[in-house]
Amino acid sequence: MLNYISKCNNNFMQDKKFYHIPEFARIMDLSRIEVFRKVKSGEIPARKSGKSYQISRDFADQIEGVLTGKNKKILDDVIKVYKSDEIVDFGLKNRPVPVHRFTKKISTDQIDYVLEKIGNDAKYNPAILQNCLNTPFLRGQRRELYDPLEEKAAIMFYLLIKNRPFYQQNAEFSILILRCFLGLNARVLNTTSQRMQKLADWIAQSDSEFYSAVMSSCVIFFKNHFD
Structure with missing residues (x-):
């Protein structure tokens, strides 16, 4: 009952x-x-x-990461420049961003949509990927552990690279997911895919004992390259 x-x-x-x-x-x-x-x-x-x-x-x-029509349009814009080494703003550049923002999540449903649109049947570990997507939104003592957006982006990207949810081309898909996440939140990462690949390689090779330093560097990098 x-x-x-x-x-x-x-x-x-x-x-x-x-x-x-x-x-x-x-x-x-x-x-x-x-x-x-x-x-x-x-x-x-x-x-x-x-x-x-x-x-x-x-x-x-x-x-909550539901695949709405509005979210699909944003993801479609990100997909248009998939694998491109150009800096594209998807019409978001110079758009005023409110001081107060409620950060939108990216879901596995949205990621599956993106993978289907690019024609890639990429395999991933659902539990590991979900953990990477959820961690930026963890809360403790009535506050978010990762705030503002650049901290969420940094921990998400760090975990995607370190935990390798994708069985192949993990760094490439991690960069794509990050760009989608930022696009959903009306932000553009003003840097090339080549530079993002170098950042991913650096994170992958970093020792876990330097986690705090790596995270701080990632936060600064994203903050300096947000449009």
């Missing part, structure tokens, strides 16, 4: 077009107060409904 009720609740949540703050907080595993603060700061777009706020399901889907 409890399983049936839980299933009904999940279906009800999926059918909704808008979420109230408590519902959105539960989906995102955040506190109500934290969501309310993000709404008030403009980090989470919401509309006023009486005395409460409503957050669109479309926004929640984009954050």
